Amino acid sequence: MRVSKLLLTVSTLAFAAFSGSAFAQDISREETVIFDLDRTIQDPENFNWMTPGTKRMHGAHQTMWEPLFILNYGTGDLDPWLATGFESNGDSTEFTVALRDGVEWSDGEAFNADDVIFTVNMALTNEDISSREASTIRAQVASVEKVDDLTVKFTLADANPRFVVENFGVRIFGSFLIMPEHIWNGQDAATFAFNPPIGTGPYTFTSASSNRAIWDRNDEWWGAKAGFQDLPAPKRVIFLETGGEESRAQLMASNQIDAAQNVSIGTFEAVQAQNPNVIAWHQDYPFAASDPCARQLEINTTMAPWDSAAMRKAVAHIIDRNQIVNVAYEGTTEASRTMFAQYGSMAPFIDAIVDAGHGLPASADVAAGQALIEGDGWVRDGDYYAKDGETLSVNIHVNSASTEYTRTIDVIVEQLQRAGIDAKAVPVENGVFWGEVLPFGTYEMSYSWLSCGSVNEPWASMGRYTVKDVVPVGERSPGFNNTARWDGDAAELYSQIVDKIGTMPLGDEAIPGMVAEAYAHLDAEMPFIPLVQAAKLLPMNTTYWTGWPSAENYYNHPFFWWNHTHQIIHNLEPAG
Numbered sequence: 001m002r003v004s005k006l007l008l009t010v011s012t013l014a015f016a017a018f019s020g021s022a023f024a025q026d027i028s029r030e031e032t033v034i035f036d037l038d039r040t041i042q043d044p045e046n047f048n049w050m051t052p053g054t055k056r057m058h059g060a061h062q063t064m065w066e067p068l069f070i071l072n073y074g075t076g077d078l079d080p081w082l083a084t085g086f087e088s089n090g091d092s093t094e095f096t097v098a099l100r101d102g103v104e105w106s107d108g109e110a111f112n113a114d115d116v117i118f119t120v121n122m123a124l125t126n127e128d129i130s131s132r133e134a135s136t137i138r139a140q141v142a143s144v145e146k147v148d149d150l151t152v153k154f155t156l157a158d159a160n161p162r163f164v165v166e167n168f169g170v171r172i173f174g175s176f177l178i179m180p181e182h183i184w185n186g187q188d189a190a191t192f193a194f195n196p197p198i199g200t201g202p203y204t205f206t207s208a209s210s211n212r213a214i215w216d217r218n219d220e221w222w223g224a225k226a227g228f229q230d231l232p233a234p235k236r237v238i239f240l241e242t243g244g245e246e247s248r249a250q251l252m253a254s255n256q257i258d259a260a261q262n263v264s265i266g267t268f269e270a271v272q273a274q275n276p277n278v279i280a281w282h283q284d285y286p287f288a289a290s291d292p293c294a295r296q297l298e299i300n301t302t303m304a305p306w307d308s309a310a311m312r313k314a315v316a317h318i319i320d321r322n323q324i325v326n327v328a329y330e331g332t333t334e335a336s337r338t339m340f341a342q343y344g345s346m347a348p349f350i351d352a353i354v355d356a357g358h359g360l361p362a363s364a365d366v367a368a369g370q371a372l373i374e375g376d377g378w379v380r381d382g383d384y385y386a387k388d389g390e391t392l393s394v395n396i397h398v399n400s401a402s403t404e405y406t407r408t409i410d411v412i413v414e415q416l417q418r419a420g421i422d423a424k425a426v427p428v429e430n431g432v433f434w435g436e437v438l439p440f441g442t443y444e445m446s447y448s449w450l451s452c453g454s455v456n457e458p459w460a461s462m463g464r465y466t467v468k469d470v471v472p473v474g475e476r477s478p479g480f481n482n483t484a485r486w487d488g489d490a491a492e493l494y495s496q497i498v499d500k501i502g503t504m505p506l507g508d509e510a511i512p513g514m515v516a517e518a519y520a521h522l523d524a525e526m527p528f529i530p531l532v533q534a535a536k537l538l539p540m541n542t543t544y545w546t547g548w549p550s551a552e553n554y555y556n557h558p559f560f561w562w563n564h565t566h567q568i569i570h571n572l573e574p575a576g
Contacts, residue, residue, distance in 0.1 A: 027216070030544055032236040033572060035059075035560055036248050036260040037212070040241060044208035047197035049177055050122070050129040050189055056174060058213040059239040062565035064106075064199035067175040068097065068168040070564045073557045076345030076456040078169050081566070082111065082178070082200065092161040092505065097168070099150040102226035105180050106198045106218050113146045118181035120144045120154075128190035133176040137167060161505050162457065170563040171455060172292055177563075201566065202232050211241040232569045234545070252278055252539050259548070259560050260539040265330045268537055277543040277575075281536075281558055282551050286325075288332040289551075289558050291534035292341045293452035295408065297396075298438070298528050299445050302473055302485045305392070306444060309490075310372045312526040315445075317369030318419045319412060322362045324532050328407040333535035335362035338519070342533055344554075345456040352512035358523040360530055366419050373420070385420045393422035397437050397446040400427035408531070409447050438483050441473040449534065450480055458515045459502045465527065466495035486527035494521035547571040 042053045049055040049065070056065070068083035086097045103111035123134040124141060142157045156163060167176045180198060197205050202223060203215035215237045223229040240257060242248035249267050251257040253274040263271070268287060272278045281289035297319070305311045321335035337359040340346045353359055370380075378385035378392050385392035394416070398409040409425045416423035428437060437443050438450070453460030469481035470491075477483045497518035501511055538558050540548040549558045549568060556567050 027236045030574065030576065031234060032238060033234040033259075033545055033569065034238045034240055034257045035062075036251075036257055037239040037241040038261040038561070041208060041210050041213060044210060044213070045193060045195050047194040047205075048189070048192055050131045050134050052130060056177075056563075057239075057561040058208065059203075059215045059237060060197065060199070060205075060213075061174055061177060061563045062239075062560065063203035063215045063237050063569065064197065064201040064205060065177045065563075066199065066201045066566060067170050067177070067563050068099075069164065069170070069175075070556070070567060071165055071169045071171050071456055072345070072555075073455055074344040074554045078165060079567075083168070086164050088161070088163075088505075092159045092163070092503070093156050095154045095156070095163050096147065097152050097154070097164070099152065100226075100228065101150055102222055102228075103200055104222040105182075105200055106204050106221075107180075109180065109182055111178070111180075111200050111222075112149045113152045114149075115178050115181045116152045117144050117146055118185065119177075119179045122179075122184070122189045123176070126189050130190075133167065133174060137176055140167070159503055161503070162459065165456065165506070166460075171460075172453075173559075173561075174563045202229075202569075203237055206236075213239045215239075229570055233572055233574055234569060237569065252541055255541060255543045258541045258543075258545055259558075260541075261561075262536050263539060265332050265537065268539055271539060275541070275543070278539050278541050279548065279550065280539060281549075285331045286329075286333050286535065288535035288537040290333070290341055290343070291536050291559075292455050293449035293534050294336050294339065294341050295447065295449050295531045295534055296336075296339065296451055296528050297412065297445055297531060298443070298448050298450060299484055299526070300441055300443055300473070301487070301525075301527050302441070303444050305376065305378075306394070308376055309525045310376050312529070313524075314369040314372035314376075315416065315421075316360070316526050316529045317365045317372070318415055318421075319529060319531070320364035320415055321360070321532055323364075323415065324408055324411050325362075328404070328411050329532065329535055332537055333533045335532055336360065336530040339451040339461055339522070339528070339530050340454050340458070341452075343455055343557075346454060346458075348512045349454075349458045349515045352516040353519045356516040356520065358516065358519045364415070369419060380420055383417075383420070384422045391422050392420065393424070394444050395424050395426045397426045397428055397433065397443040399430055399433040399447070401430040401433075405447055412447075412531075439476045439480060441477065441483055441485055450483060451528065451530070457506050458511065459498065462498045462515070462518060463502055465491075465522070466498055467491050468495065482527075484527040486525065488525075490521040490525045491527075494518050542575055544575050545572045546575050547573045 037058055041058050066082050069078040070081055072079055082100055084098045084100050086095055088095045123137040140156055141154055143155045145153050147153050165171050202221040204218045206214040206216045217235045224231045245263050248260045249271050252260050253271045280287040299306050299312050301307055325333055338350050338353045340350055373385055378387045396409050399405050413423040413425050451461045464481045467487055469478050470485055470487045497514055501514055
């Protein structure tokens with residue numbers, strides 16, 4: 001890696017962010033933590049998170065807006081934050097949430113049930129609010145009411161034992177954020193810019209431009225006054241757009257950022273060689289942390305010959321996941337054993353599946369795959385199998401937006417070719433892939449991550465493959481669910497079990513066994529083939545700050561553009 005080529009450019013970029021004239025106080029580099037921002041801030045003067053655009057991940061929901069709870073990926077627990085707990089009725093149609101006493105907005109006004117009810121009602125009554133979280137609240141909540149200043153009761157439209165974690169627990173990326181009623185009241189929630197913004201968090205907004213946002217510590221933060229948490233050590237937090245992998249590498253090597261977005265293994269090793277203070281999630285291979293969206297091969301079960309479960313199983317046997325890990329990912333991930341992301345909170349379900357004999361091996365069994373193909377009437381004729389004058393072939397659609405995707409499919413294509421299947425990669429651009437290929441089922445096979453969802457319980461992923469979401473090819477699959485169009489007796493039995501799981505309280509001791517029972521049908525029918533865990537290699541710099549999350553220091557996962565980043569910042573300590 002050419003570390004010196006962009007040094008002047010990136011140094012100037014970092015200095016401009018660090019020494020801007022808009023700073024409210026003089027704070028040293030040693031008292032500042034700088035996070036990598038992987039996108040341009042579309043409108044630096046707009047902090048309305050309920051509408052599309054970069055409104056949160058440039059520091060707003062990492063430093064200023066606090067969640068009610070934070071899901072711990074390691075344990076599966078919901079760590080209380082602005083709330084202290086919740087209760088539900090027997091059928092999970094009512095949830096009563098207890099708020100923490102003493103919480104204040106940064107302007108000194110009390111945070112209480114009125115703010116929660118006001119914000120939820122904005123989402124319920126204003127359909128022009130288009131954020132995913134607001135839309136989810138609108139779909140799930142029938143009504144919300146105040147029990148007292150610190151207690152809120154939600155009545156749901158349908159039973160949902162996952163309601164709190166889905167909406168208020170930072171399950172994936174963010175949560176439904178509560179806004180101050182005393183500022184938003186009377187505003188049009190679809191157009192209000194909310195500038196200057198305030199929150200309950202330990203940092204207040206200082207300034208922003210298209211490539212950086214700056215947040216300074218509020219020494220009057222409610223959490224320290226109430227004894228909830230000490231003030232975080234960093235006095236300033238900066239989110240800086242670094243402009244891509246090479247420039248973020250330069251900034252990390254020269255100690256000008258403290259946490260970087262995803263990089264390749266080659267870039268990481270080059271940075272670490274220059275700056276041994278740079279660490280990753282793992283101390284050695286695979287280095288990277290697992291993203292919630294494990295990778296898989298989608299199969300359209302309506303298209304011959306892949307409408308045969310035996311033929312789909314054959315492909316699963318032929319695929320060598322270890323080779324995908326070593327070649328496509330250069331050792332920075334691990335083979336998937338099931339459809340699930342391999343977090344500690346998912347271990348009971350993964351273990352139940354594997355113990356029942358339905359887990360996937362990391363290596364291939366090509367002979368077993370070929371035996372299934374031959375059992376379906378195909379005969380090897382030279383390089384490929386053939387039947388009734390037709391060569392056994394498959395086109396595999398792949399999103400061309402990332403070399404991760406295309407390299408993985410290149411490996412799979414080569415594996416299938418060697419085994420006797422005339423496989424070809426069909427790269428398509430991002431909009432076509434997500435807008436046409438996947439939702440309308442216009443593929444034989446494709447590379448994606450449509451099992452994404454389960455990080456602490458199994459239903460979020462398993463519920464995406466039930467028969468209720470089956471539509472004909474050419475019609476849009478609802479929510480990208482069951483784009484494989486998997487149907488039939490096994491799918492019906494699977495759906496019955498999964499639907500039952502969906503109504504059971506989280507943590508019910510019967511669920512792991514039921515997961516294994518349902519998974520037997522997935523394993524037998526193979527409507528999709530799990531491949532590998534998704535990898536995020538995120539360099540963290542210990543020159544100025546220690547306490548970064550890691551596999552050895554697993555207080556939570558390391559995705560610092562998420563709403564749980566409050567935990568990361570509170571765990572940072574000065575290196576000196």
